Amino acid sequence: MKLPFASFILTLALLGTAAVQAAEPTGQAAVAEINTVCPVSGKPANKKITLAYEGRSYAFASKAYRTQWQAARESSLYHRLGGLPAMDAAVEAFYVKVLADKRINHFFEDINMAKQRRKQKEFLAAAFGGPIAWTGKDMRKAHSNLPGLNDTHFNAVAENLQTTLEDLKIKKELIAEVMAIAGSVKNDVLNRPKDAK
Ligand code: HEM
Structure with missing residues (x-):
């Protein structure tokens, strides 16, 4: 359902603190940039070896580390x-x-x-x-x-x-x-x- 802009502002004002609290970013949104360190090996990540997971890209030092990471996520x-x-x-x-x-x-x-x-x-x-x-x-x-x-x-x-x-x-x-x-x-x-x- 689309609200007119004025109703939207009014709703925000009425919600007060709740609206401010809802604006708190999630951990995933807060970390927008791609990683520079491979999350599996700790070695420098290769920005050409990536995988998307829950809307975010992750970079790895090698394809093998990427496979390992993906398997760990999927069984988690x-x-x-x-x-x-x-x-x-x-x-x-x-x-x-x-x-x-x-x-x-x-x-x-x-x-x-x-x-x-x-x-x-x-x-x-x-x-x-x-x-x-x-x-x-x-x-x-x-x-x-x-x-x-x-x-x-x-x-x-x-x-x-x-x-x-x-x-x-x-x-x-x-x-x-x-x-x-x-x-x-x-x-x-x-x-x-x-x-x-
Ligand atoms: C499975 C048990 C628990 C887990 C996993 C857990 C997890 C956490 C986490 C992640 C934080 C935030 C840490 C940070 O600021 O970086 C936290 C803070 C806090 N936890 Fe727990 N907690 C547990 C049990 C409890 C219990 C039993 C109480 C009290 C009844 C409690 C009360 C609090 C309070 C009041 C804070 C905020 C402290 C502050 O900001 O000064 N937690 N907890």
Whole structure:
């Protein structure tokens, strides 16, 4: 449906912060230029050996590295979950649940949620084998200024993630893979020794 320009501006004004938050770029859009380093080998990328993936071009040092990268993407949990659109939908729905959850929503009171959603999409995409490596804070640093953060809070976040994926009708086996990855960062998020139980 096309809106006249004036209605569009009025809608934006009415939406206020929500409109500003929606304008936050996704990780993929923010990285528009082609890579100069091969993502497989770390060697200089050859701009003639490229592959398009989710609307973006990636360059590789050799055709063999390109084949290897493509195979890794196609077998990744990220791809099997549905790639970028699935990650977007899941993280949006996840934070609706988190912000409505009285056990944990106080942690997000002063947080820029548009930025948080973008970072979470980027982090999870990378953790599930998506095309772009995570370059944000490590999980210990990211959660080091959250006084009182404990198991109960972590489990509440995990529960919200699981029910989000169930709501989205993701297959049980895939949900199990996601939850295993989420569980693997628990000690980091809670700033405990790596081998704490
Ligand atoms: C599977 C578990 C979790 C994952 C994968 C995760 C992931 C992340 C990521 C990617 C960031 C952004 C890091 C950056 O700025 O570069 C972040 C920040 C944050 N996380 Fe988590 N998180 C998890 C658990 C939790 C829990 C249990 C809480 C609290 C209930 C929490 C609260 C926060 C808050 C408040 C921030 C923003 C910190 C700030 O900007 O100062 N997270 N998290």
